[in-house]
Amino acid sequence: MIDLDNVAYSYGGAELFSQVRLSLAAGSFHFLTGPSGAGKTTLLKLCYGELQATSGQVRLFGEDAAMMDRDAVAMSRRRIGVVHQDCQFLDHLPLTENIALPLTVSGREADAEANLGDLLGWVGLRNQAAQFPPQLSGGERQRAALARAVIMSPHVIIADEPTGNVDWEMSQRLLTLLVELNRMGKTVLIATHDMNLIRAAKSQVTTRVLRLKDRRLMQAGGEL
Template identity: 50%
Template sequence: MVRFSDAGLRYPDPSGGEGDETLKHLSFTLPRGSFTWLTGASGAGKTTLLRLMQCALRPTSGEVEILGVRLSQAKREALPPLRRRIGAVFQDYRLLPYLSAFDNVALPLRLAGRSEASLRPDVAELLRWVGLENRADSLPPQLSGGEQQRVAIARAVVARPELLVADEPTGNLDPRQARRLLALLTEMNRLGTTVVVATHSEELVAAFPAPVMTLERGRLVAFGHPDEAPDADPAASAWNNAPEQGPTGTWDDGPEPTGTAWDNRPSPATTTWDDAPDPAAVAWDDAPGTSPGPASRGGAAASPHGTPDRRPPGAPPDTPPYGMRGRRDG
């Protein structure tokens, strides 16, 4: 669950004093397993709101509760385990430039203790799904902006987080790739992940109807389903009692995701969420100076190229990759 209670945030001004309020008196609840669009003009506060949900910031007023943890009261050492339960897609990608596409996607699983043998198929399948199976060994500087964005998306979802926040994840994608991404996010939502997606795309919101939060100058001005009349008081609206379900609708050129083996595959005993390093900290500040590279994956057998298709038997070509493991249920 994500709960904001009269939450606000001020960034400090250059002189060290208090700056203007970036977010003001936000009160809302996102039920567990919900899917929510976040909209608003540039500068409305969408990225700052997502940073609070990622536990990258603490509110300067009010309270923010993320997955049962109150940020204003949480000790510093409690935040890394919480962040490991959250996946994030950033506007600026934040890929490690000295790691290949494969190794960037594999990083959260390696930090969580997954063995190379168990993580390789999951990473390869996600790279196939985002159309980068032939760029697995490329470094980020060798990839286009859209390709880097797809790597960032794959990295965010590979560990099947409990909460996924995405800041303009389709901004550099063509329409077909955008539709494939949304099919993947909605399937994750169907399996229980709470998803929040910031977007300027009215087409995506219309194609995948789901509750919409609208920010304006740091305030929540609307919170409801697109086909409902706006509520005068978002904090007291029916959103707080919204059913725990994701968006509806299908795309013209892709099948609607169906249940698969992703639901039933056991989580490996080697995955230890509470004791693993913090990906949010390690990935940017403390990551190893060299990439493990294809050779460290065990030669030809470890290469992501030629990995058997891990979709269910008879699944159509656009079926999302449901074989990923490692998420803690409950």
């Protein structure tokens, strides 16, 4: 699905990380951990084509990301559902239109009618459908972001600190949704600081935990 081969990324002349090798196979479940500032969000952005690697090769669905034109990047993003820590909603649109936005920009508005009801029920937001993002709680926003990420039925779900702003109960609920998606065959990559979340996930699904530290990506050790 997504492969990083000997990838490095520098910003302002400073190397954030290098020699990164990562392969997200279909149906796999990965966690990405590491201290703040290690470059987890940057690594995720490389995985969905928002940033270009300074060196090395990033392949999105078999295509070299560096060789993809802007339209091709947009098309690949339709196959990757992204959940941000700050959710990234359009505050002037109601929740339903925000969740349906990936379908809207793909010219598939008609599919929204069919999918939205079930999706809102799945994330438990039926009653909030007409509300606007600023009216939602942190947990509701995260679930809405997850609903938006999966509405296109993407192959890959990438989540950046999805439980960063929610309590333990809500983080468990979000994890359950992500595990369900993985069982449906979706590839999942989650960046998180939350070791409890990782432990909870390991009890439900086979995961691979990666750690980004000292500018290198490695398999996490026995602390888990």
